[in-house]
Amino acid sequence: MLHRSLKTLAIVVAGLTFIGCSNTKKTDSAAVVDQGAGLSQEEMNAKAHGAADSAGFQGNALNDPNSPLSQRVIYFEYDSSDVQADYRPVVEAHAAHLAANPNTIVTLEGHADERGSREYNLALAERRAQSVQKQMVLLGASAGQVRTVSYGEERPANPGHDESAYGQNRRVEIIYAQ
Amino acid sequence: MRDLLRTLTAVLALWLVAAGNAQAILTIKITQGAEKALPIAVVPFRAASQLPVDVADVVAADLARSGRFAPMPAADMPSRPAEFSEVGFQDWRLLGMENLVIGKLTPTPAGDYEVEFRLVDVYKATQIAGYKITSTAGNLRLTAHQIADIVYEQLTGEKGAFATRIAYVTVRQQGAGQKLYTMQIADADGYNPQTLLESPQPVMSPAWSPDGRKLAYVSFEGRNSAIYVQDVYTGERKSVASGAGINSAPAWSPDGARLALTRSRDGNPEIYVLHLSTGLFQRLTDDPSIDTEPVFSPDGSRIAFTSDRGGGPQIYEVEVANPAPKRITFSQGDYNARPRYSPDGSRMAMVNGGSGGYRIAVLNLRDGSFEVLTNSTLDESPSFAPNGSMIIYATVGAGGTELAATSIDGRVQQRLALQEGEVREPAWGPFRK
Numbered sequence: 001m002l003h004r005s006l007k008t009l010a011i012v013v014a015g016l017t018f019i020g021c022s023n024t025k026k027t028d029s030a031a032v033v034d035q036g037a038g039l040s041q042e043e044m045n046a047k048a049h050g051a052a053d054s055a056g057f058q059g060n061a062l063n064d065p066n067s068p069l070s071q072r073v074i075y076f077e078y079d080s081s082d083v084q085a086d087y088r089p090v091v092e093a094h095a096a097h098l099a100a101n102p103n104t105i106v107t108l109e110g111h112a113d114e115r116g117s118r119e120y121n122l123a124l125a126e127r128r129a130q131s132v133q134k135q136m137v138l139l140g141a142s143a144g145q146v147r148t149v150s151y152g153e154e155r156p157a158n159p160g161h162d163e164s165a166y167g168q169n170r171r172v173e174i175i176y177a178q
Numbered sequence: 179m180r181d182l183l184r185t186l187t188a189v190l191a192l193w194l195v196a197a198g199n200a201q202a203i204l205t206i207k208i209t210q211g212a213e214k215a216l217p218i219a220v221v222p223f224r225a226a227s228q229l230p231v232d233v234a235d236v237v238a239a240d241l242a243r244s245g246r247f248a249p250m251p252a253a254d255m256p257s258r259p260a261e262f263s264e265v266g267f268q269d270w271r272l273l274g275m276e277n278l279v280i281g282k283l284t285p286t287p288a289g290d291y292e293v294e295f296r297l298v299d300v301y302k303a304t305q306i307a308g309y310k311i312t313s314t315a316g317n318l319r320l321t322a323h324q325i326a327d328i329v330y331e332q333l334t335g336e337k338g339a340f341a342t343r344i345a346y347v348t349v350r351q352q353g354a355g356q357k358l359y360t361m362q363i364a365d366a367d368g369y370n371p372q373t374l375l376e377s378p379q380p381v382m383s384p385a386w387s388p389d390g391r392k393l394a395y396v397s398f399e400g401r402n403s404a405i406y407v408q409d410v411y412t413g414e415r416k417s418v419a420s421g422a423g424i425n426s427a428p429a430w431s432p433d434g435a436r437l438a439l440t441r442s443r444d445g446n447p448e449i450y451v452l453h454l455s456t457g458l459f460q461r462l463t464d465d466p467s468i469d470t471e472p473v474f475s476p477d478g479s480r481i482a483f484t485s486d487r488g489g490g491p492q493i494y495e496v497e498v499a500n501p502a503p504k505r506i507t508f509s510q511g512d513y514n515a516r517p518r519y520s521p522d523g524s525r526m527a528m529v530n531g532g533s534g535g536y537r538i539a540v541l542n543l544r545d546g547s548f549e550v551l552t553n554s555t556l557d558e559s560p561s562f563a564p565n566g567s568m569i570i571y572a573t574v575g576a577g578g579t580e581l582a583a584t585s586i587d588g589r590v591q592q593r594l595a596l597q598e599g600e601v602r603e604p605a606w607g608p609f610r611k
Binding site: 079114115116117118119120122123124126127130148149150151152154155159161 | 380382383398401402403423424426427440442445447468470471484490491513515516529531536556558559574578603
């Protein structure tokens with residue numbers, strides 16, 4: 001919280017000079033987008049596993065590559081905010097993790113593809129994030145643990161202008177607070 | 179006039195300092211001209227010394243860009259008169275040249291220029307207009323745009339919009355995966371670009387205040403959308419809407435006292451009017467659907483916006499005093515969004531989507547006729563010139579997102595491209611006061 005306040009203050013101070021304003025270093029969320037841009041088609045198509053068996057994994061389940069918790073991106077159909085059945089196990093796993101760790105906070109970043117108007121897409125991407133949020137809360141996470149933010153079409157994972165790029169850009173990214 | 183220009187010069191100098199260094203210039207290419215463009219010769223202005231700006235060249239380029247004039251190349255001109263008495267009318271008549279613009283620049287003792295020009299009717303052998311304008315060297319481009327405005331108005335009967343500015347967003351790659359977003363303003367011909375804001379986080383939705391002094395926009399620098407209002411001359415700015423949910427889509431009221439905008443702080447995007455003097459928000463919509471992209475009608479009585487309350491996105495309108503939404507797009511396809519009224523309120527530009535893609539369309543609010551003006555697949559963000567003659571918008575070209583402009587009848591088409599990076603979300607500013 002203090003960190004956030006300091007950042008806000010830094011932005012205000014930098015704002016007085018404007019140029020180079022808000023030159024706030026690379027953010028965590030930006031790094032996530034970068035990773036998204038590098039997803040291969042195979043990774044893109046990778047579906048969620050069944051219930052995870054992470055018994056053999058020592059440490060935080062979030063870091064277990066075999067857990068559905070390792071999947072942090074949910075993709076959407078065109079002009080839709082419905083979470084597809086394929087992603088249900090992912091949402092369930094994250095909701096269960098949040099329910100078991102009440103101090104953990106997650107941000108759901110909603111994104112849209114570039115088709116259509118930007119401001120409408122900002123609203124559409126928010127609706128996607130809220131759709132995942134609602135499911136997580138229904139599945140046991142508390143409302144205060146799951147925040148949403150919409151970036152609309154402003155931060156595409158793939159800068160292309162074709163169907164394959166659009167499929168990677170219609171997404172909600174699940175970002176755990178560090 | 180002189181005092182006014184001096185004041186303007188002083189203000190501009192301040193703005194340059196506040197706004198920072200020039201960025202890459204937008205280059206404009208006319209991709210389709212009108213068939214019945216009026217022939218005109220803008221004769222190179224006479225001057226004793228080399229000038230920083232070729233005034234006649236700027237005037238001719240402005241007139242050509244409107245699509246309504248076909249300026250003669252200087253190399254084809256039979257003579258280069260600078261005074262009315264020097265015009266050989268017969269020579270110009272033989273070339274079919276109906277109008278001439280002639281002029282000269284004289285240095286003043288104060289170091290400025292006295293720019294004298296005349297608009298001449300070749301067939302009647304009369305002077306239509308003649309003006310003397312004092313300009314600093316730094317303001318010569320602006321003076322040239324003002325001359326083009328006068329010529330345009332004299333010959334078309336419609337106010338010129340060359341001495342105006344545009345705002346837009348640029349995006350450049352900064353190494354591995356890092357992007358730099360900027361909010362910029364430039365002259366309507368792409369020259370004199372100035373950076374108002376640079377950020378590693380997205381910026382969007384620039385909107386000019388009616389007096390052209392302020393820009394409202396959305397910035398994600400606080401890791402969520404927030405609306406800022408920035409003075410374009412001093413660089414001073416403040417956040418006017420932030421906090422949970424979406425804070426976006428600002429649009430000024432015609433009196434400059436209010437902003438229409440979108441907020442989703444209560445869980446769902448709704449249209450609000452923010453009273454800037456008090457900071458109070460007045461909620462206009464209440465519906466579980468998406469309501470966004472508000473815009474005031476030119477008389478300030480109504481607000482049009484995008485809503486998907488009927489299933490897909492369509493345009494609705496409310497009376498500000500009596501906010502009961504009425505749908506205004508019906509049979510124009512499944513996707514109509516981001517409305518903008520023409521300055522006279524007779525038309526509405528919007529993004530029209532269909533199987534072929536997303537294009538800029540105009541709905542005639544008087545007779546209900548509907549025309550799709552563009553033919554790319556990813557066109558968005560239409561913005562009317564203040565004289566209503568052109569619409570500037572964003573499209574996807576060979577090098578990524580670039581700007582384009584079309585006349586409201588679709589006959590004249592231009593592309594405005596950046597040499598490096600993407601440029602999008604154009605907003606055409608008001609007439610200079």
